[in-house]
Amino acid sequence: MENLIEIKAVRHSYRTASGPLPVLDGLEMSVPEGGFVAVVGPSGCGKSTLTRLVAGLLIPDHGEVYVHGTRITAPRSNVGMAFQNPVLLEWRTILQNVLLPLEIVPSKLSKAEGEERARRLLALVGLEGFENKRPSELSGGMKQRASLCRALIHSPEVLILDEPFGALDAFTREDLWQIMHRVKAEEPFTGVLITHDLRESIFLADQVVVLSGRPAKTQFVLDVPDTGPRTLDHLYTPEAAAMLNTLRHQIEIAQGRVPAGAAA
Amino acid sequence: MTGRQVYVPVLAVIVFLALWEALVWVMGWPNYKMASPSDLIPAYQKYWELFLVMGWQTLWRTVVGLLLAVVFGIALGMIMGFSRVMRDALYPLLVGFNAVPKATVVPIVALMFVGAHDFNTVLIAFMISFFPIAVSVSIGLSTLEPEYRDILRSLGASQATIFWKIALPKTLPEFFGALKVAVTLAFIGTNLMEIVSPHGRGLGALFDSGKTNSDYPLMFAVLIALAFLGIVLYYVVVALERIFAGWADRTA
Structure with a gap:
């Protein structure tokens, strides 16, 4: 399978008042077409920087980022993004919010077709009947679902999710995990998910990348075996427990709490 | 607008006038x-024609000054909102300028542009009212969460698109808040010019002639007329706010 996203030997520093602050050093990652990779790592290790590199919002000091074989040097319209903060535009209805990318990206869809697609996506995430509501009338989980629809409306090749469920309560979060599986089945995409939640990473992704502490490099890669459609029950199997344990150890190493050799 | 939104404020005004009347009557104060x-x-009744003519002079000069303040304030706010360097450079100047009492600027302006009464009055109304607009627009733009920008930038949108689609509408509630303050300030500016440097125009001049002729009820009548104009203009701004930034109102 061809790799849709290819990150090669990326090094990046931010300029600060007290000199350059290296955030990424030796980052390697590849995501096959249709793959879904979760990125975990200690707080402030540069996970969000990684998403900005893939989106073309940031150009790395060294190394290369490729999407579909093209080296990324500027933002391209084939990316959809959703953040922890749903950033919906309060003066627009939910439907108008979802349609926003189509106003910017050159699209083959006519206005009616775009609207049709937006309504279908909203129904897919369970927001049927909320098309004409304002964001302020929606709960946090509903806003996040609308934000997801906006990220997908222009059929992007790459979906970047930067801790989209981080601010939600546990039940709403699990609800959204299941919705993500439904969306992926209907609207195939190649995904990069930044998360702090190890259960979320193994429930949603087919590969989990652990980044080391700052400056971050790829420390560990865990493949989540494909055992058919996943349900929440899968999180309570011995296999899941073993994966979570491995990841937890890797995070501890990344945090510098445990020397690398001590991990089982 | 519901009936309650009309009769509650009207009732409040009537109660205020009644209390005022009662206070003067109880204290036995003479009208001077x-x-x-x-x-x-x-x-x-005696001066209604003068009230109409001079009220109009005050009103149009205030509105023109205010419109200039809106245009200039938005432009300045945009420059300071988008550029950190410009913000650092202009803020002290702006605060210093705003700290100068405009009553002291009036004679300077009057001397600088001798005889250009309308221009001078508009200028003072403008100078006193652009500050809150510039500050609110600059704060609105500079506090835009980066995710808003990123959502559009990742799609390849230009800075201009980001401004029109997100930054401008998002700043509107702050802008209208500032405009409400600016409306009353603009009236103060107009009347400062009309009273401190009288040239026989506007309600300020009518006030001044009341003072000269010891016509005390006329002076009070002018104050009430000014308050009335202020209220009218304020509600014009409220109506515009409902149209352009009604989405920000969460009380409904």
Whole structure:
């Protein structure tokens, strides 16, 4: 399978008042077409920087980022993004919010077709009947679902999710995990998910990348075996427990709490 | 607008006038100490033509000054909102300029542009009212969460698109808040010019002639007329706010 996203030997520093602050050093990652990779790592290790590199919002000091074989040097319209903060535009209805990318990206869809697609996506995430509501009338989980629809409306090749469920309560979060599986089945995409939640990473992704502490490099890669459609029950199997344990150890190493050799 | 939104404020005004009348009557004040609402009616009857002519002069000069303040304030706010360097450079100048009492600027302006009464009055109204607009627009733009920008930038949108689609509408509630303050300030500016440097135009001049002729009820009548104009203009801004930034109102 061809790799849709290819990150090669990326090094990046931010300029600060007290000199350059290296955030990424030796980052390697590849995501096959249709793959879904979760990125975990200690707080402030540069996970969000990684998403900005893939989106073309940031150009790395060294190394290369490729999407579909093209080296990324500027933002391209084939990316959809959703953040922890749903950033919906309060003066627009939910439907108008979802349609926003189509106003910017050159699209083959006519206005009616775009609207049709937006309504279908909203129904897919369970927001049927909320098309004409304002964001302020929606709960946090509903806003996040609308934000997801906006990220997908222009059929992007790459979906970047930067801790989209981080601010939600546990039940709403699990609800959204299941919705993500439904969306992926209907609207195939190649995904990069930044998360702090190890259960979320193994429930949603087919590969989990652990980044080391700052400056971050790829420390560990865990493949989540494909055992058919996943349900929440899968999180309570011995296999899941073993994966979570491995990841937890890797995070501890990344945090510098445990020397690398001590991990089982 | 519901019936309640009309009769509650009207009732409040009537209660206020009644209390005022009662206060003057109970204290037994002569009208040169404090005129009562009932003293004002003859003043309006006697000078109604002057009130119309001069009220209009005050109103249009205030509105023109305010419009200039809106245009200039938005432009300045945009420059300071988008550029950190410009913000650092302009803020002290702006605060210093705003700290200068405009009453002291009036004679300077009057000397600088001798005879250009309308221009001078508009200028003072403008100078006193652009500050809150510039500050609110600059704060609105500079506090835009980066995710908003990223959502559009990742799609390849230009800076201009980001401004029109997100930054501008998002700043509107702050802008209208500032505009409400600017409306009253602009009236103060117009009247400062009309009273401190009288040239026979506007309600300020009518006030001044009341003072010269010891016509105390006329002076109070002018104050009430000014308050009335202020209220009218304020509600014009409220109506515009409902149209352009009604989405920000969460009380409904």
